[in-house]
Amino acid sequence: MSHDQQVDTPRAPDSPGGWDPRSEELVAEAALVREPAAWRGTVAGAAGTGPAKPARRGAVDPVKALMHRHRELCERAVDPLEIAAGLEAHGVTDRTAARFRHRDVFALAEEMYARVPRDEEERGAPAPAASRRGPEGPTGWALFALLPGAVCGLAAAGVELSAGHTRYAVGLGGALAVAAALRVALRRGPLRAARHVPPATHAWSCFLVAYALFGDGLLRAALSGGPDGPWAPSTAAALALSLAVAPAVWCARLFAAGARRRLSLSRGLADFTSAVRPLLLGTVALYVCALGALLVGAGAVYGVPASAGAGALGALLLLARLLSSYGFLRAPLLMLGAAGAVEVVCLASVFAARLPGVAWLAAPVEEAVRAWGPGAVPVVACGAAAGVLLLHCLRVLGRASAHGDGAP
Template sequence: MTRQRKTDAPRAPESPGGWDVRSEELVAEAAVSGAETAAGSGAVSGTEAPAVSGAGAGSRPTRRGAGDPVKALMHRHRELCERAVDPLEIAAGLEAHGVTDRTAARFRHRDVFALAEEMYARVPRGEEERGASMAPPSRRSPDLPAGWALFALLPGVACGLTVVGLELGGGRARFAVGLGGLLAVSVALRVALRFGPLRSPHQAAPATRAWVCFLLAYALLGDELLRAAVAGGPDEPWAPSLTAALGLSLAVAPGVWCARLFAVAARKRLALSKGLTEFSASVRPLLLGVVALYLCALWALLLAAGAVQGEPAPAGAGALGALLLLSALLSSYGFTRAPLLTLGAAGAVEAGSVASVFAARLPGCDWIAVPVEEAVQAWGPGAVPVIACGAAAAALLLHAARVLSRASAHADETP
């Protein structure tokens, strides 16, 4: 008569502080999803496992099961906890999933940072891994290729040489110099953005690139076209605004440097902050200060370019420069939807303004161009890009102050 074999008892975990597979099995999905509720009610209870009988078997260590809300939270964010090399990365990941300081208080912690420190301490790590985490990458600024600060000067240098060539050349040579200069500035701009702090972790959408190109083309040609259209033309070709081209190209360098300044300063504040609220309160003034610093540099360069060309500084180019900086800054942190919408809205307003003037020439459609014509007569053709790009830049600044003040935006080495 054969006896039925008993099921082998589960073995004890190899290390006391390691992940207990049995505990994870005990954490049901309902317990995971209701961890915050359990923490709010203060129901934190430990269970003592029964001893295992048999040869060489000892008593199983005390473990926390489904009643431990932090254990349940670690189970939900297990991948985040295992790959993190610093508590700040866990804090940023929790914040990205909607965990706030108020939620951390329900887990009996003063803020998300304190909760992340406990979660980081309870994740099993070997000695080598613990030693490697002594210099966490999230506490330092992101690495950039050597010479990135000099790469930012390339667009301005290329545009300056092109302007000089246009002034000296004439006829077909002038056209060839302009075409070659446009290609050189485009390549230099791509190098400055690709190997600098404004590089984006995601490739820009074709619609975003198209709107950027349209806005730049309008900054060069749009004001004169609108002026001629309001006057009943255009009757003859019009020259592009070299002042806007030179000023915007030279402004690439301060834009890249300001983005680097923001990234480094924000990471320092992340390392020194004791809570998400404190970090957000310190980053918003930093962002406003960096944008203001860039605007001062942009206007100085536009005034200098206007003095060289003997023209007033185009206000529309200044508004466009602010919009482009904020778009590139948000894209470098992975936020690409808002820049696309604001760039598209500004481009649509500019295109619609010019189109309305031509559409008003149709019989019975004079009323279409009345707002644009009155704005041009009162403030000049530069009023259209100032209103379009200025409003879009203001909206984008408010959005940037909200999303870039999160710790999760600065946890990864993306900017």
């Protein structure tokens, strides 16, 4: 077949529209094999051995085929970085870009952006502020974030002022009211989930919160031979975690706005990643400081030390919800489940050690509690899970594709 003859674009018959991402690499390879004359002209011009001949984009034009594949992305893009983010989200890497004769994904996106037909006014128009995706919410989200803390404060005051069976009724009603307020705050604020969160994620989150309220007392009673009766929940931890919803929402908004601003200013994917990762670390550190202050203040009000386990849980819940707000649901489910499983195993080992011949099962938990107190269990479980989620956040939220219009 001569070079002037039409070369068919490879197509995957199984995929909708006759294309799948592997076709991009096949097109590039076909271009490299079937356009040797164009390459020889380009190389000769670069080496200075003769006049440079422009690479012919005739029958085989892999970039044009790629533009056709991502036509909607190219047409709505307001700058090359938005196209680069979309390509990154579809799995196009620098190695793939090299097959299209570009040094990296951003260089490939720049050519695609330059070749998209559009009006001159549209080409020169600045990117609108609302064109970037960000986990914002309806107006009033900043005030809705205060609801869980306010409702929990009223419920805690009601519990303190009541007695007997009325106290249990007030506590149960307060817990339901706090859950409803939390649902409103998360559904309307920057931490709203981008997709439907699996029920298991909610279940593990509820279990971890319940352990933060009752787990330390239950573990202490179990190690002393009980439990012999009801034990008081950690009201200070409940109040601090509820009040911490507001700084969590505000920090999420701060991160989203900062990431979009850096996305509009960056001139490459690596440039954006190096700018957004310190922003994420600073946002998490700011929230942890706010949560620590709330735990210390709540502990001072109720005359108990600040709960480090509740602090680790708060960091874990923030990172899990932040990932969910950008559409990443699997890692939060796994880490919340892992932290909950560790706490369940620790409690179960203490009760199982009462069976004959297996007293050694409770030895690790007993040593940890003896050295650091019952709060060591949630600190280790939730702290380790939060560390893993933080590393995952740095990886996935450091991509430009997580913050673009087409982000999941």
